[in-house]
Amino acid sequence: KRRIGVLTSGGDAPGMNGAVRAIVRMAIHYECEAFAIYEGYDGLVKGGDMIRPMAWEDVRGFLSEGGTLIGTARCKEFMERPGRLQAAKNMIAKGIDALIIVGGDGSLTGADIFRAEWPGLLEELVASNELSEQDVQPFKHLNIVGLVGSIDNDLSMTDATIGCYTSLTRICEAVDSVDTTATSHQRAFIIEVMGRHCGWLALMTGVATGADFIFIPENPPPATWKEDMCDVIKKHRAMGKRKTIVIIAEGALDQELNKISPNMVKDVLSTEAGLDTRVTTLGHVQRGGTPCSYDRMLSTLQGVDAVRAVLECTPETPSPVICIVENKIVRRPLMEAVAQTKEVATAIKDRDFEKAMRLRDAE
Ligand code: F6P
Numbered sequence: 001k002r003r004i005g006v007l008t009s010g011g012d013a014p015g016m017n018g019a020v021r022a023i024v025r026m027a028i029h030y031e032c033e034a035f036a037i038y039e040g041y042d043g044l045v046k047g048g049d050m051i052r053p054m055a056w057e058d059v060r061g062f063l064s065e066g067g068t069l070i071g072t073a074r075c076k077e078f079m080e081r082p083g084r085l086q087a088a089k090n091m092i093a094k095g096i097d098a099l100i101i102v103g104g105d106g107s108l109t110g111a112d113i114f115r116a117e118w119p120g121l122l123e124e125l126v127a128s129n130e131l132s133e134q135d136v137q138p139f140k141h142l143n144i145v146g147l148v149g150s151i152d153n154d155l156s157m158t159d160a161t162i163g164c165y166t167s168l169t170r171i172c173e174a175v176d177s178v179d180t181t182a183t184s185h186q187r188a189f190i191i192e193v194m195g196r197h198c199g200w201l202a203l204m205t206g207v208a209t210g211a212d213f214i215f216i217p218e219n220p221p222p223a224t225w226k227e228d229m230c231d232v233i234k235k236h237r238a239m240g241k242r243k244t245i246v247i248i249a250e251g252a253l254d255q256e257l258n259k260i261s262p263n264m265v266k267d268v269l270s271t272e273a274g275l276d277t278r279v280t281t282l283g284h285v286q287r288g289g290t291p292c293s294y295d296r297m298l299s300t301l302q303g304v305d306a307v308r309a310v311l312e313c314t315p316e317t318p319s320p321v322i323c324i325v326e327n328k329i330v331r332r333p334l335m336e337a338v339a340q341t342k343e344v345a346t347a348i349k350d351r352d353f354e355k356a357m358r359l360r361d362a363e
Helices: 016-029 042-044 079-094 106-129 132-138 164-183 200-209 223-236 262-271 294-312 334-349 353-362
Strands: 003-008 032-035 051-054 098-103 143-148 188-193 213-215 245-251 279-280 321-327 328-333
Touching: 003 016, 003 042, 016 032, 016 098, 016 294, 032 042, 032 079, 042 245, 051 079, 051 328, 079 106, 079 132, 098 106, 098 294, 106 132, 106 143, 106 334, 143 294, 143 328, 164 188, 164 200, 164 245, 164 294, 188 200, 188 262, 200 213, 200 245, 223 245, 223 262, 245 262, 294 321, 321 334, 328 334, 334 353
Parallel strands: 003 032, 003 098, 098 143, 143 321, 188 245, 188 279, 213 245
Antiparallel strands: 032 051, 321 328
8 A cells, every 4th residue: 555645834825725635535545545744844854643644534624724734834954964864764664655745836846855865865774774675675766746835826837826816815805905994085005915026916916906006026117116106096096096005015126126115115105196005914814714715626636636646656757746727737847847936036136027027927
């Protein structure tokens, strides 16, 4: 019987539990044994009770729960080889040689490094008499499959990451609430949304709520942004609009790559447009709560395919990440997706904003 471990890593995202549920149940369906690794890579490094067998009923009710019920952490030990050595030993102790990781690009890269090192780690464990040749013999290859759980929708090669639509829904609801009070007072609001270095949440919120102005890192505004923004907003006001909503991504920059902060925008709207202006930073409410139907569906379909990928991949197959492209669940080489994601950051650093936008469009 194959033994498959699942862990969630990095920032939690709504829908991660749906993925864990699908993986556990699909593993059981294919007559494998499923193990939950608690608290992300921390659990892998600590081993013991942090790696627990999962039965069908252990994931009952998971689909509609937000966050991650098996816990997550940003683990420093796993970033160093001794931590990964310990993790390999713990996995062999439990008979696990396949891992499904639900996390962001950093967590998935860590998993691929682990896979590349795996034979060397086993040799080291044998050489130091921690394990015998017999112990490691059945575990010569490690299978890694990634699912992207992140509200940021920042991984290339997939149209959506698990959690991004729940977050977008939550943000839109918040903007709708701000709208009513803004309209009552004829105020302007600067609403800062998450996304780290990615502007997807900010851009889609702007589209979905009819915001007046949007700042995203991939398309920084020119040096004239203060005047440009005031012109647009004054035009909207002249047309009878009683409120002003500006959406700013937390990673927003100007073309010189200086940060544009919500307070900078507030000062401009107060002094130059003469508007009574407030700043609302939505924070972690954007990441919490019940997953929307899309994230339940996405995490379930991807969890199903992740188990199939474990069973189908040969030692020669590059580690896959399960994606969704034009509404189809597809597998892509994990490290290619990570490399393309990094290219966006490099394009921004090189101030090649056209390329950054093109690379995001390609997603
Ligand atoms: O990656 C998800 C995310 O919520 C980002 O949007 C945000 O920048 C970051 O995590 C916040 O991290 P933390 O929860 O560690 O404050």
